[in-house]
Amino acid sequence: MVVKIDDVARLAGVSKTTVSRVLNNRGYLSDTTIKKVHDAMESLNYQPNAVARQLFKKETKLVGLIFPTVDNPFFGQLVAELEKRLFDSGFKVLIGNSMNDPEKEETYLKELISNQVDGLIVGAQNRDISEYHTSNLPVVSIDRNMNEDIPVISSDNYQGGKLATELLINSGAKHIINTNGPVNLKTPANRRTQAYADVMASHNMVPHTYVIDFNWDINKKERIINEMFKEYPEMDGIFVTNDMDAALVWRTAVKLGYKIPQDLKIVGYDGANSTRVLLPELTTIEQPIDEIAQVAVKTLIDRIQGKEIPAEQILPVKVWKGQSV
């Protein structure tokens, strides 16, 4: 049998209100009462039932996180950071990996919406899902444009794209390709490609953007990358929109006999911790992951507390100098 507040009250010889007061440090309590109650809780090994409390308070102290997958250096680090900061603010984290499955995202959303969570931080590859609009759950998005009401946190994607492209041009690359996710996905990350196109144009070079879908499995990605090499044999520089894909491009290039960076210069994007440990040679644009997490959590909590919050917050990127440029 599970111990409940009445059991504690009975043992301590008080009413359950009193126990509840001790539990929540509310109202006037005599020291002896407090002690009696604490002793009773101790000896019964009492754990308050959070669900009952949640039902009454209409507040769960739970935040839902919807991201493609935690099996990825960038999202793994991001989720870890979010979790850490949410924990420090008294929230626990319900996680939903939506990858490859818009239905799954919708299911998650539905289940999280009604009273299960106090707020949501999302960065999924979603299509337009109506629940984001119709519920009045506080939502903060990372690197996704959802709708007017949902604030977006992102790295300075335009600046990142600019830095990456300039890095390639300045190191002498003449035929520079860019990869990006599907363009129909509404994300500020598309600004990376915009910046690439702008910089290319200003140097009188022709931009080519190649689509690599985040959700494709590795074999499909490798096949597409091989095709890309065939299609652009003159390619001597490439700005890949994330580090995992950049690593695949690198591997493929080496297999095809390219020397990096002599024959092909590569710049990635993300710069997560574990990427930097496993492949420090990759030159990349580092997102300020920790700061993104920090701002996202602060923004969400402000939203939950009904404060005014900015519609968009853009955080500065840095260049990680590896040896691929």
Next chain:
Amino acid sequence: MVVKIDDVARLAGVSKTTVSRVLNNRGYLSDTTIKKVHDAMESLNYQPNAVARQLFKKETKLVGLIFPTVDNPFFGQLVAELEKRLFDSGFKVLIGNSMNDPEKEETYLKELISNQVDGLIVGAQNRDISEYHTSNLPVVSIDRNMNEDIPVISSDNYQGGKLATELLINSGAKHIINTNGPVNLKTPANRRTQAYADVMASHNMVPHTYVIDFNWDINKKERIINEMFKEYPEMDGIFVTNDMDAALVWRTAVKLGYKIPQDLKIVGYDGANSTRVLLPELTTIEQPIDEIAQVAVKTLIDRIQGKEIPAEQILPVKVWKGQSV
């Protein structure tokens, strides 16, 4: 205002009992009633309050996951896989990254227990925490020996350690070092080191195990690894207990002028997806992460349903042939 079951009942012109029955597909309902109720739910955009349901049912369909951190290729993939399979079985996931902080683990545990999770899957670096014993919550552990009642799932650590060591010996290494986490941590992963010691002994070689704590930050790890190179200048082979550390060893070796694998042969452990993409050159012992997740989830669900479950389940490892041996 949030729509509740009474609102639906009123609009549909039935009692809330009936709405509840429709919701749960229970009892006898006329088709017209079902339709009326569905229409009402639709037009009000009704989402049942999961918390209220949980309070009544004493079942949350929530599973807690306590792991060091999701910002790591191995744990990231493991958690992603666990989440996927739990979702498929109708569970959502509450996540707790305990890293560096036994207190945090204890806090999590308490809060998860009081949050009424239906079960727990743990693989944290924990000390002995009493809550694991005193609560009668179903718990499954991955690669940690907790206590008699808690079943353990792990890769075949002994076989992995044996394969790794033999790989190094067969490729001609004479002075082979091993790294491991703190020995006082009770984990089947210590069998890797045991196997290493056994194989070394059977070849009349002297084993040396170096401690690298998983929780140390990167700078400290690098410092220790540098010391290790000083202490064992004759080292020409090393079996590192996880791939991230193996990558650090590799980097350090290269900085010190070693050629891999000519001067130093390296074998890692884990073989997670993103490691294989970012650093496929690393020869490593691959844990069957997907299978571990699958077995852990099945075992937990069996436990929740009161079935008999094995105390220990060991899953086979494979060698990933890179170029570091």
Next chain:
DNA sequence: GTGAAAGCGCTAACAT
């Protein structure tokens, strides 16, 4: 087939 009523474990008026 459908409804009325009790209760899951907790909190917060409102009393005293």
Next chain:
DNA sequence: ATGTTAGCGCTTTCAC
């Protein structure tokens, strides 16, 4: 300084 009581939104006996 402490107790009584009425819910939080749902599910489920037990009636009809």
